[in-house]
Amino acid sequence: GAVVSQHPSRVICKSGTSVKIECRSLDFQATTMFWYRQFPKQSLMLMATSNEGSKATYEQGVEKDKFLINHASLTLSTLTVTSAHPEDSSFYICSARGWGRPVLDEQYFGPGTRLTVT
Amino acid sequence: GQQLNQSPQSMFIQEGEDVSMNCTSSSIFNTWLWYKQEPGEGPVLLIALYKAGELTSNGRLTAQFGITRKDSFLNISASIPSDVGIYFCAGRTNAGNNRKLIWGLGTSLAVNP
Numbered sequence: 001g002a003v004v005s006q007h008p009s010r011v012i013c014k015s016g017t018s019v020k021i022e023c024r025s026l027d028f029q030a031t032t033m034f035w036y037r038q039f040p041k042q043s044l045m046l047m048a049t050s051n052e053g054s055k056a057t058y059e060q061g062v063e064k065d066k067f068l069i070n071h072a073s074l075t076l077s078t079l080t081v082t083s084a085h086p087e088d089s090s091f092y093i094c095s096a097r098g099w100g101r102p103v104l105d106e107q108y109f110g111p112g113t114r115l116t117v118t
Numbered sequence: 119g120q121q122l123n124q125s126p127q128s129m130f131i132q133e134g135e136d137v138s139m140n141c142t143s144s145s146i147f148n149t150w151l152w153y154k155q156e157p158g159e160g161p162v163l164l165i166a167l168y169k170a171g172e173l174t175s176n177g178r179l180t181a182q183f184g185i186t187r188k189d190s191f192l193n194i195s196a197s198i199p200s201d202v203g204i205y206f207c208a209g210r211t212n213a214g215n216n217r218k219l220i221w222g223l224g225t226s227l228a229v230n231p
Contacts, residue, residue, distance in 0.1 A: 004160075032217075043121065043206065043221045044161070093160045097217070106151060107219060109160030 003027050004096050006110035013084055013117055020080045021113045023094030029074035030096035034107060035067070038091045050077055084117040091115075120145075124207055124222030131197055132230050139225040140191040141207035149210040150183050150190035151219065156203045164205075165192070199229050 003026040013019050023033055032051050036044040048064075050056035050071035058064045066088075068080040077096075081088055091114055095107035123142045131137060141150070149168055153161035165176050167183035167190060174181055181192045190209075194201055207222040 006160075034218075041226075043223045046218060049218065095160070106163055106166055108163060109153075112158065112160045114158070 001027050002098075002108040004030075004094065004108050004110040006094055006113050008113060009111060010114045011116070013115070015085050015117055016083055018080055018082045019084055019115060020078055021092055021094075021115075023077045023079070023096065023110050025075045025096040025098070025108075028096075028098040030077075030098055031074065032097050033071055033077040034095045034097075035069060035077075035079050036093045036095065038093060038112075040091075044093065047079075081115065084115070086117045089115055089117045120220050122207055122209055122220055122222040124225055126225055127223070128226040128228070130228045130230065133197060133199060135197050137194040137197055137201070137227060138191060139205060139207075140189060141209070141222045142189040143209055143220070144188070145209075145211070145220075146187040147209035147220075148187070148212040150181070151208045151210070152179075152181050152190070152192045153206045153208060154203045155206060155224075161206060194227075197227075197229050199231050202227055202229050 005024045007022045034049050035047045038044050046059050047062045048056045048058045048069050050069050052071050052074050056069035071077040091112050093112040095109040097107050151166050152164045155161040165174050165181040170187050171185050172183040178195045204224040204226050206224045208219040
């Protein structure tokens with residue numbers, strides 16, 4: 001249980017284009033999903049938290065107009081990087097937590113999406 | 119943002135050796151978590167700790183929630199090559215509805231067969 005998928009696993013896009021990353025909880029309902037960014041050899045940096053049906057809460061310094069987050073259902077959240085630039089190249093990871101049993105009350109992570117902007 | 123002090127930063131050990139790593143915080147946490155991340159993958163939850171003093175095992179892994187609630191350690195016994203990866207500690211205060219995690223900087227483990 002507690003499987004989270006992400007799609008795509010890798011994406012290369014040209015500067016100025018937008019990229020959408022999907023995060024799905026496969027075997028549980030995720031009341032909250034988190035989006036992280038991770039640079040090589042560094043820890044995870046929380047970008048935003050989204051609750052199903054609500055607007056995402058962004059961390060300080062994260063541009064909400066650039067990183068659009070939608071959490072339309074209890075199993076799907078999307079992150080859209082708009083007008084991507086090379087400095088947006090990074091490893092983006094989502095996590096999800098459900099409600100109920102303690103084991104689902106923690107964050108379970110997707111496999112990540114490697115974004116390269118050329 | 120706030121981060122936990124995690125040490126050591128990296129370890130290179132021989133297969134079969136035991137490993138110990140720890141995390142400390144200036145703040146009190148109500149939950150400590152340990153995750154493992156392999157290259158190109160997302161972190162995988164290893165152990166969750168919810169009570170001060172709690173000692174929990176998961177196979178060859180053992181973690182403890184410090185009595186002061188400001189620290190936690192993770193031990194790996196009889197290491198094997200597949201233990202290679204980056205181990206992250208994470209703490210949470212449980213305040214608010216979103217329950218954000220505060221992360222350590224990770225301990226990179228290499229195991230020499």
